[in-house]
Amino acid sequence: MVRDHEGEHGSQWSAIQSIAAKIGGSGETLRNWVRQSERDQGVRPGQTTNERERIKALEREVREMRQANEIVRKASAYFAMAELDRWPRP
Structure with a gap:
C-alpha cells in the first residue's frame, strides 16, 4: 500500500x-x-526474512548442541571419578 x-x-x-x-x-x-x-x-x-529465520534456527541449534556437549562433559567427568573411586580387586 x-x-x-x-x-x-x-x-x-x-x-x-x-x-x-x-x-x-x-x-x-x-x-x-x-x-x-x-x-x-x-x-x-x-538480511531477508528467510535469512533471518535461518540464522535464528542455526543459533538455536548451536545453543542446544552446546547444552548437550556440557551434559556429556559432566557425565564423562562423573563416570571418570566413579572409576577412580572403585576398590582394586585382589
Whole structure:
C-alpha cells in the first residue's frame, strides 16, 4: 500500500504516516515492515526474512548442541571419578 500511494504524498514517510493512521497502526511499525519488504525484494541491502529465520534456527541449534556437549562433559567427568573411586580387586 505504501509503495502504491507514495506518489500521492511528498515522501515515503508521509505516505507511511497516512496509511498507518488509516489502518490504526503505528507509523514506525509500518516503516519497519516497508523496510523489511524492500530487503526481501533486494531493493535495500540487509538480511531477508528467510535469512533471518535461518540464522535464528542455526543459533538455536548451536545453543542446544552446546547444552548437550556440557551434559556429556559432566557425565564423562562423573563416570571418570566413579572409576577412580572403585576398590582394586585382589
